[in-house]
Amino acid sequence: MRFRATLIACLSLALLLAAGASAQESQPSEYQVKAAFLFNFAKFVEWPPESFAGATSPLVIGILGDSPFGGDLERTIQNKTINNRSIVIKQLHSLAEATNCQVLFISTSEKKRLAEIFDGLRGTSVLTVGETDRFTEAGGMINFVAEGNKIRFQINDAAAKGAGLKISSKLLSLASRPAR
Numbered sequence: 001m002r003f004r005a006t007l008i009a010c011l012s013l014a015l016l017l018a019a020g021a022s023a024q025e026s027q028p029s030e031y032q033v034k035a036a037f038l039f040n041f042a043k044f045v046e047w048p049p050e051s052f053a054g055a056t057s058p059l060v061i062g063i064l065g066d067s068p069f070g071g072d073l074e075r076t077i078q079n080k081t082i083n084n085r086s087i088v089i090k091q092l093h094s095l096a097e098a099t100n101c102q103v104l105f106i107s108t109s110e111k112k113r114l115a116e117i118f119d120g121l122r123g124t125s126v127l128t129v130g131e132t133d134r135f136t137e138a139g140g141m142i143n144f145v146a147e148g149n150k151i152r153f154q155i156n157d158a159a160a161k162g163a164g165l166k167i168s169s170k171l172l173s174l175a176s177r178p179a180r
Contacts (some may be wrong), residue, residue: 012123033151034144035076038129041142041153042082042103044171048164051102051125057122058086064098064117065107067091095120106130106140114138123165141165152176 059082077087097119098104104126111132118139128140135143136156143154155175160167
């Protein structure tokens with residue numbers, strides 16, 4: 001329970017930092033919050049060693065489809081590392097490129113291609129994150145959902161395990177309504 005409180009405090013701090021915490025901006029935007037979550041998701045996932053080209057290879061966050069982040073994601077990860085790896089953001093233009101990242105944000109512009117995307121990623125250790133209705137039910141791993149005026153997330157741990165990823169039980173405990 002104590003760790004859960006610490007994790008929530010860390011996520012909250014990350015959200016404040018991502019928002020720039022200026023007096024004029026009392027609330028972070030939706031995509032500042034989602035950018036902070038993406039960064040923090042990567043901290044609580046373990047990839048198989050072969051997911052990286054080498055010991056010093058960066059952790060790559062790919063965006064497939066239209067990016068809703070503007071510069072929010074870049075500002076969130078600027079000068080940060082995860083497990084001594086730098087973080088790189090890549091705007092992807094094809095499914096083939098998506099197999100070369102560790103975290104893949106699948107934009108709502110790709111909603112009609114979800115089955116094709118998940119098929120193309122089969123056998124890879126790519127954490128898929130989206131914000132589309134029924135994303136986790138379709139085979140995605142983490143989906144952003146709105147609950148009132150808050151942004152929450154659902155996790156499909158079976159899909160993550162199937163890709164060789166280990167999601168921390170601490171992150172799993174924070175997910176809303178587990179996917180079936």
